[in-house]
Amino acid sequence: MTVYLDCNATTPLEPEVIDIMKKYLCDEFANAGSRTHEFGNIAKAAVEQAREKVGLVVGADKSDVIFTSGATEANNIAILGLEAFAVASEKMHIITTTIEHKAVLEPIAHLEQKGFDVTYLEPEPDGRISPLDLAAALRADTCLVSIMHVNNETGAIQPLSECVDVLKAHDAYFHVDAAQSYGKEVDVLKNPRIDLISCSAHKVYGPKGVGALINRRRKYKRVPLSPILFGGGQERGLRPGTLPVHQIAGFGVAAELALKHYKNRTVRCEQIKQDAMSALEVLSPNYHGQEYAIASTLNFSIEGVNSEAAIVALKGIIAVSNGSACTSSSYSPSHVLEAMKLTEDEVEGALRFSWCHLTETPNWSAVTTALSRLI
Structure with a gap:
């Protein structure tokens, strides 16, 4: 699933x-x-x-x-x-x-x-x-x-x-x-x-x-x-x-509900993030803007991996994006990542994983295996 x-x-x-x-x-x-x-x-x-x-x-x-x-x-x-x-x-x-x-x-x-x-x-x-x-x-x-x-x-x-x-x-x-x-x-x-x-x-x-x-x-x-x-x-x-x-x-x-449960939701999101980063470590990802990031978002690129190819490879495992949903139809490079002075390869390879407290635990092993095949 x-x-x-x-x-x-x-x-x-x-x-x-x-x-x-x-x-x-x-x-x-x-x-x-x-x-x-x-x-x-x-x-x-x-x-x-x-x-x-x-x-x-x-x-x-x-x-x-x-x-x-x-x-x-x-x-x-x-x-x-x-x-x-x-x-x-x-x-x-x-x-x-x-x-x-x-x-x-x-x-x-x-x-x-x-x-x-x-x-x-x-x-x-x-x-x-x-x-x-x-x-x-x-x-x-x-x-x-x-x-x-x-x-x-x-x-x-x-x-x-x-x-x-x-x-x-x-x-x-x-x-x-x-x-x-x-x-x-x-x-x-x-x-x-x-x-x-x-x-x-x-x-x-x-x-x-x-x-x-x-x-x-x-x-x-x-x-x-x-x-x-x-x-x-x-x-x-x-x-x-x-x-x-x-x-x-x-x-x-x-x-x-948000006001009542935001602390517990954050704990759950932080756990998902830790699991994701631990699994991705074998791929030596370059993280973007993560030093002060919210617990529910991870933006990264992997050297030699194009984001569009990665999204296709991950189908059936996880559903992710490579930028804002509001501009996804334009296929233009991310103005956010360009403003951060990332390299062209990093911008083109950037993936955004975002989740919430309702998210089921992904099969991180399958994720890393799929991405490793693109390197």
């Missing part, structure tokens, strides 16, 4: 998430915006309960939570939603990194085409951004700093606490794409200096198609975001559209 090792692309659903989704998909199916009858009120109550659970994971009030279709939409609202404020206040400088997900890089590139000035921070060899580089890049007209928490390709955990320290004396808004860390690396995201947090349910054992943008208050004022979609008053007018109650309820349960 093939073992799924592509959890950075999407995770399996927790059984309790499936149960609550069935309830609000089949039984309590009403529109949460229907205020004239009890069915709508039940749906609305489910949404508000989930809103509270999603906020609790990052220490935010439920009123800070805006439901979206996922982290990509949350990123777009956080970035493009600041355009009007930035222009009006003449603060049109943005700081981000070269290792961000395309859901951050592309909205920022859109603003760059419209006259914004963007500074792209380069990673260190360990795959992390230097807080000193952030400090050097800050300007009086910096409106937004957008730095991911955990890289989706390498698993490298960015030094957010140090970045927060750099930003304490500056009024720039701080946005964190936490798609890969929400419900896993919990404590740092509770820092109130992080103004905006993007997260996605399907990366934390919830359903695809729902996520959230956390918009915290700073001195009693929220980040002055403008909507990028129009057509309804839902989500405080910032994100219009009928709320998918069953997905939101599923997200709420996923968030609740």
